[in-house]
Amino acid sequence: MLSPALWITGGSRSGKTTRLIELFCEWTPLLGTLPNPNQPQGKKKRQRQLNPQPVATTTLIFAANGDNRIALVERLTATPQGQYSFYSTTPLGFFQDEVILFWPLLVEKLGLKAQFPLRLRPETEQELALELWSRDLEISNLRRPGVSVNRMVRQVLDTLQLAALSGTSIEDIPRILEQGFTPLNDPETLYNSIGLWLQQWRNWCLERGLLTYGIITDLYGQHLLHHPTYQKHLLRRYPVVLADDVDEYPAIARHLFEFFLDQGKMAGFTYNPNGAVRLGLGADPNALACLQRRCRLEALDEQKGLGKYLAQPILDLVFENAITFPDSLLFSTNIQSIQTISRADLLRQTAEQIIAGVKTGQVQPDEIAVIAPGLDAIARYTLRELLNHAGIAVESSTEQRPLVSSPLVRALLTLIALIYPGNGRLVHRDAIAEMLVTLSYQGIGNYELRITNYEFGTTANCQQPTANRQPSTPIIDPVRAGLLADHCFVPDVSNPRLLPVTAFPRWDRLGYQATVAYNQILHWVEVQREQHQQRLLASPVVLLDRGIQQFLIRDRTPRNDQLSALRELMETAIHYWDVQGRLQVLTAVSASEQVGQFIQLLRQGVVTANPYPISSLGVKPAGVTLGTIFQYRASRASHRWHFWLDVGSPLWLSGGAGILWGAPLFLTEQQHCPWTEENARLADQQRLRRIIVDLLSRVSDRLILCHSDLAVNGQEQLGPLGQLSVISNQ
Secondary structure, eight states: OOOSEEEEEEOTTSSHHHHHHHHHHHHGGGGGGOOOTTSOHHHHHHHTTTOOOOOOOOEEEEOSSHHHHHHHHHHHHTSGGGGSOEEEEOHHHHHHHHHHHTHHHHHHHHTOOOOOOEEOOHHHHHHHHHHHHHHHHTOGGGOOTTOOHHHHHHHHHHHHHHHHHTTOOGGGHHHHHHHHSOOOSSHHHHHHHHHHHHHHHHHHHHHTTEEOHHHHHHHIIIIITTOHHHHHHHHHHOSEEEESOGGGSOHHHHHHHHHHHHTTOEEEEEEOTTOOTTBTTTBOHHHHHGGGGGSEEEEEOOOOTTHHHHHHHHHHHHHSOOSSOOHHHHTOTTEEEEEESSHHHHHHHHHHHHHHHHHTTSSOGGGEEEEESOOOHHHHHHHHHHHHHTTOOEEEOOOOOOGGGSHHHHHHHHHHHHHSTTOGGGOOHHHHHHHHHHHTOSOOTTSOEEEEETTTTEEEEEOOOOTTSOTTSOSSOHHHHHHHHHHHEEOOSSOOEEOOGGGSTTGGGGOHHHHHHHHHHHHHHHHHHHHHHTTOOOOHHHHHHHHIIIIISSSSOOOHHHHHHHHHHHHHHHHHHHHHHHHTTTSOOOHHHHHHHHHHHHHTTOOOOOOSOGGGGSOOOOOEEEEEHHHHHHHTOOEEEEEETTTTOGGGGGTTOOOOTTGGGGSTTTTTSOOOHHHHHHHHHHHHHHHHHHHHHTEEEEEEEEEESBOTTSOBOOOTTGGGGGOOOO
């Protein structure tokens, strides 16, 4: 009998997702004829013809990440069968939804307190874990050299998630770490301590109904997936399972899929041998590849893009130590190079070639991608400014930067520190000046503003004309903001405050517009402080929302990156005070103290969770794509032109993506074995092979290799692709 499961394998852009959508269109209409698996056998035979009794008509569809899921849903709903019910999710999203949905089963099995669970975001998780382990972390012999306390806490928490994703129990973590790492002076003490910390952390969270991704996955893999009641519901709900790009899934997903296959469910999987983008971040492609033994195989071998012509010659040149360049590279019209000494010249020439290609009509901006193993802030800013100046938009991939790096966020944090008393140590003169500049960007001429004439003691409603003022210019410039901060700001530990503009003896030097703008900010702050004293502010989240509405989006539309930062701040603040509300039952902390802790958390530079994808709210503007290797590959994008930036960088060997501490030890094929330098070298080479083949499959017309002899720090670049930089299309 043929297996009802299909395994579709192929390279990038070979049509795997399209084939999966075809399976959805073929199988979904058949769901109405499936018999009830829970119906007694005696009744099945008698009623099979008259009443098949379908029990579920929902197809379970997995995607590798949130952005891929949104794109897949759009394609599915565009099909004629899109009217049928289906449930799309990601592996981690599925585990979270199932744990919350079947929380009563876990409460009963584990004897937990009956309360609705609340998920912790990564930044809140790290703060609470650091507070819980603070006493143990002070013991010097548990500290590893060169690793800060915050970094060590993050690594320990990541270990919990890696273990849960691999299906490993917390109790086995010390043994795996001890077997995998090179022995330390006292490894048993360190690794056993990590195991005890994680057990303490899990118990502490479960007592309070708090869940992290690691705890969620551990609960699902160790307890829920094997629960008989849950298994019955799982079979009843989903008669068909489809999973796209399973090479990006964790090993625990294999246990879930094997359960469906054991029950004879219809299933379809796609697998990319050159994928594995998230290897080192929890994915275990080899573990998922074992599923193909239980499926019918379908291979899509057609190679796309320039990979058909350039992949093998480049691989031979990089890995086989070829002495001469193959003719397919030297005389190819599809590959060119830009080579400079300094990186500044490289960025300028790269932008000039993009501008020339667009101006001459050879290519459109949305057909160009600039890809680098690591994009620093200087490169992003330089390319964006040069291209924007030429009228070419730039669509930058999500930047994993601290939230406090945004001036808008810093201004709002200073604003709430002025309103909630007791946070004077967090407000200083430079922050006040920056706040005045940032909050005065909006145009105040579209509504009436009540100002005071301090000379005559009268008030009047004034309307500020804006015809001669550019929207991008702040009303209070940095010089005037500095004068106001020097003369009108009173630093105080318990009650920092702003004074009227007349506290500056030469306030007439500020000018009319700056005076009106400052008075508006001062008046708003005083009103909010009064409402806080009268207990009319429900929470600091309400105050942040009011500040955004009043100063940042009332009369102007922020850029996409600014809007994303504001959304990220609001989501982070809402979550933070939800957690504080849960913990406040046990700890009496005032709102002012919570505000101070929130400001300090963000100023530590933690990278908060990304906001809900903004791409789902509308069509992205057409522009040049700018991103790292990891971001570009994870997005499954493709373009006509590729600019590979910094081809001489050694980061190409690691793909520019960070590998979590201890991640290789939790791979299925690596458990119980030590991780050596040779293992690491082979893993880096395999990753580089996948990167080259994958990227070449995603470019169709032209590849431009961009190389500078010196890196941004002035050091010579001697990366594995450096020899490709001498290619020149004469």
